Amino acid sequence: MSAVDTNTAALPEEEHDRAVAITWRAYAKALLRDRVAFVSAVFLLLLLIAAAGAHLLAPYDPNHANLGARFVPPLGTARDGGFHLLGTDELGRDLFSRLMHGARVSMSIGLLGALCSGIVGITLGVLAGFYRGLLEDLLMRAVDGMMALPSLLIALFILFVIGPGFANLILIFTLLHWMVFARMARSLTLNHQQSTYITAARAIGGSDRRIILTHLLPNMVSPLIVLFTLEIAVLILSEASLSFLGFGVQAPQSSWGLMIARGREYISSAWWLVVMPGAAIFLTALALNLVAAWARAITDPVQRWRWLTPPRRKNQPVDHDA
Amino acid sequence: MPYLLRRFLQSLTLLFVLVSFVFVVGRIIGDPALIMLGTSATETALDQLRENLGLNEPIWRQYLVFLGDLAQGDFGVSFRYGFSMMPSDALRSEGTPVLPIVLERLPATFLLAGTALVFAFALAVVLGCLAAMYPRSWIDNLVNVISLASVSVVQFWLGLILIIVFSVQLGLLPTGGYGSWQHLVLPALTLAARPLGRISQVVRSAMLDELSRPYIAAARAKGVPEWRVVFVHALKNASIPIVTITGDELSQLLTGAMLVETVFAWPGVGLLLIDSLGRRDLPMAQAGICVVAALVILVNLAVDFAYTVLNPRIQMDNRGGRA
Amino acid sequence: MREMHPSQTTDATPAPLLEVRDLRVSFDTPHGLVKAVGGVSWTLSPGETLGIIGESGSGKSVGLEAIMGLIKSPPGHVAGQVLFEGEDVLTMKESRRRQLRGEKIAMIFQDAMSALNPALTVGTQIAEVYRLRRRCSQTEAERKAVELMDRVKIPSAKSRVRCYPHEFSGGMCQRVMIATALALNPLILIADEPTTALDVTVQRQIMTLLADLQREDGMALVLITHDLGLVAETVDRAMVMYAGRVVESAPVSALFDAPSHPYTRGLIRSMPRIDGASGALHAIGGTPPAAGRMPRGCAFHPRCTHRIDRCRAERPALRPVAPRHTAACHLVEEMTHD
């Protein structure tokens, strides 16, 4: 047995009990303490505000072409005196404003896609875990099978047949991503079903519906939210890829992926047209991943004590005689 | 071996489902004639094509014919590939069988995906092991950063950035194409980024797990040098999750190659597939998808075979599905 | 084959093989620094058998791991001195220390099944260090493995040398472990609860094997255990640890005849009598303190039936009770004459 394990294994055990009563305030405090997660969360919040209020907040009309102000580099000023934080594109449109509006499309595809696949997947997963039997068997087979297929490829093919566009993207994402949710929802349901509170609810004659809605689901929220966050990131990346290949969002609607595809033409003269939207995707996905990692750690009963207790200061001298 | 036999049959079933799916999407949701000729084709042209493709037959019969053709390796002919005429005109001539064209492109894709995987795998194992040996050190942080970044970055964008830096700015490597090893560097690096991050993360956590096991302390206690403790004792036991993730990543690589090939004009199956989708070349697209998907299924199967070799303890008949 | 050591007599006081001076081990945890071993000193003479007794968490394993250089820093911190043949193990280079391990000091573990690498054949593991140090061929290493397996009395060794650990029973695994430890003829064998995980009959076989091997090779044996019975039968001298400190140290006969610490007494009273004498087993009330929640004063005082006020405030030092017998209790005089 390793020394560390023998000596600390006993510790978290006690902390679990203490942690049950953790409040939102404790979470907030823990978030404030974790600088990386905090910055990520703030970034995502700002992004959501920027996307939702793009039409009010954007410094320029994203579609306003100004052929006199083409290819203004980042932090540059156009001849007509307009300042452009991230520069302008080949039509003299303000890149920052376009990114904000693109965020709206990219984010809503990510959110809606994750939401739809989540609803479908969780419903199926919970039912499978709750009723077991043939339903579960079939479902899990379908999940295994679909997970083994290359989803981007399938998405491309379906979009090729039914045509690109926003609504079709959501449809495809629902079709190809529900499995992740179903798999997790099922295993969570199986875990919880054996717990005493479900048995107790059964014993007092709760209906299946009631048990699922009031007992089962609320207890599954945190891991599912983590998964949901991760899926948003995955979908934003998928959307970018599909749009890049010309099978996603179509002009004049614009998403970050489409902006990269367009900027590609000017890669040697106006690098920012490719770099900026790509960086936006990268930062967003990174922030989502970081927040998800944090949320997973903090809602995991085995790990969370680590996050909810203040860390030992660095370089604190080791005093053996203390 | 009953387990492997079962896995084999499962893979066959999956392949069958996939092929049926391609049929359903292509024939029932979509109208092949319309797909191939575009929305503005005339009725006469559409009718002629439907006649030629046997689309006026009952659907079940079409399905049987489709399956029968596939079984013989016949994915249909392309009226786009190598034709300057309008499709309706081209119908008068015979068309090019698509499968050989797809297969012709496979080696390029294999070369790219293989190089990327070997590179990513070797580096990921070293990085992951080092990170597990020195938890919370800079190398551990590096692995964390790489793995987080790799799942957050858009592959094709990374490729473009590499082009900007190494080709456009520094002029060190070609921007794309196929031929020498120089052509391989950037696309392979681009493609390797994601598996590098994912595999190193898994190596790290699997190795952390293994390194805390008693047999490691025992090995150290008997005086086994540290490199051997890590790279022989622990790594061998951590191989199952590592192989699993590597298999998954190889599947991902085959699809990821599609985008990377597009960015770097790498003449693999992916480029062909995207091209044929653009040209509305349904038979070619179908063949491309079936071939790539079949490869993915094959890789998954190969991973399962690898388990039996890697861990003597594994009782294949009792093992459940992989996570 | 190394020359046999002359058997030890109580009168002779040869130069110690291993001397541990004020060994301290602590760990960084999210709760702050936790002390696992707090100032332990002892010596081991060639060929001697030392028993270290304590409940789990008393620091007995950690202390030995520290001696072997197996504690990682961070999060671990090791202080004090461990002199092997006059050389400090703690400050020497890792490469030198690694040479010591296996060659001079070997260790076997509690759960042999999990202490063996499941992915390597037992033959490979037994002869691994031998092969690395002696730079011999694969075949020679295998021959050595078979030889060692014969020595630890694993039947049909030749045919089983290429088996994996999971194909062996618990007892056989322990034998494999022992064979592994013997590969380089070490001077000291540390056995960390070598029989705990085994059936009673198998326990006896393993202990007999260890005793035989020790007699044949004349190596010193450090036996870590919580099983007083085992100690009574096997060791020359015993050391009782509680909460990371030595509370009593004595030749084994003295320890059983005149235990001078309330904890030792408690332990002995909770032991089922081998002679089968009737009488209730007395468990010690309470639980050992968790690391990091060490009581002030004497760590044992919350559970001690003899505690006085002084125990709460002041930690007792080890005091001689008789020749080669020490105990750490404020009431040691009263206890001895009790």
Next chain:
Amino acid sequence: MRHTLSVLALVAAQAGLAQAAPEGTFTVAVHQEPQDLAAQGVYKEINAPGLRNVLETLIATDPETGEYIPVLATAWERVDDRTVRLTLREGVTFHDGTEMTAEAVATNISFIWSPDSAFTIQEYAGPGVITARATGPLQVEVSSTEPDPMMEFRLTLTGIASARQIEENPAEHFGTPIGTGPYRFEEWARGQYWTASANPDWWGLTAEDAYGETTQQFETLRFVFRPEGSARNAMVRTGEADLATNPSPEDCAAAEGNDGYSCITGPSDAYLYGRLDQSLHAHPALQDMRVRKAIFHALDYEGIADLIGLASVPQGQLGTPDMLGFNDSLSQYEYNPDLSRQLLDEARADGVDVDGLVVEVVGRNTTPRVGSVTEVIGFFLEQVGINTQINVQLPDVFNPRVRIKGYAEEAPRAMMQVHVKQNASGEFGTNLLGNYACPDIDDPSGASRSSVHCNPEFDEKLAKALTLSGEERDAALQELVGFLHGQYPILPLALLDKGYLIGDGYDFTFGVDHRFLAVNVTRAD
């Protein structure tokens, strides 16, 4: 930037010199992979860049004088208004070893121009169907079913390939070109490149009237497909390629301050237009002249030319001043959004359904910068109050839509096709016929099969003008061009320049037919 005008080579002087053995590989980064390498594709450089090095035509156009010069034919004469008689060069062999006989040439011409073949070259088809027959061992008569004053021009478009291949192995004709040119086709690696090697038996090595600047051949010509402009640019910069097609204006500007490579530009025969549906199956609002006029005045043409780069603003017509039929009295439509708004208001007041009109601005994705161009056109139209929809389509979707048989299915249509077209003929005749003549539904392969304009009176005048030649033809065409200017049917968006990036080791002059010809590449000293 070097403006290079092509000069006819003094081949006579060179012919006397001893031939150096072919050496080296010349790599050209081209912007697209050919759909095929059929001989018919020679008519348009963008079909298969470089193919003209393998396949030759009977006659060619001198880019400087606009006159026809001999290639595979050494002489030609008019027999009547439907027939041209050509005398072929002696001793020419195809790369497969067969001789270029009169029969072989006749087979080629009939094959390529036959409406049954339905080749894309039909966009340059004349008023009648062209056929050819051998009238002697080295004599061919080409005739049309209708009077065709532009017959010689059509012959400059016609690539001549091995007749044996056409007859015995027509399928291979599309992938393995067998011509008579200075390079023989080697290999086409799909998705990557195609190559050709020096033809030691090329007639031009010994003939005194061969075209081109040099007879020094490269061992290998290599055409690498690189759709990425920046990739082509980088290839020339790094020496990976010796020449790159279609550089962006930014690339050209960057080349100026750079060692190692430079940019060569010059006028081309290509123009970008916006063809607006207006008569056949068109949305009623577009049939109103004021609405069309409003659209024409809504665009900032200078801005668009600037956006495209390597382009200039046209003079209110789809051609350049050196062309026969160019009307110098015209000027480009003025960018005047206020006028547009006013016109639209007037139209609205008269009950024209301006607000129900959604102009679909559609580009073909092979057109350079088409995404930006369509977007900015959409923007300009929206600015004056016209609803738009932007679309960039693949050739396979786009092409059928711009042929009249596609119109009816989408009626009422309000499409503005943004498209690049080439006019190699040096005059407005084919241009007017192809773009403005009333489309004939019954003849979907006819010359005007993609026209948007329909005016019987105009057609009559055009038909007459096309039978004329010389000054008369010029005057008649000028009048028609002037008339069309006031009809607002097709927006002349930009005249495109042609550009190449070239490594410093070489000089290149624009040769005959506006093609990339390796014989126009000389090693710089």
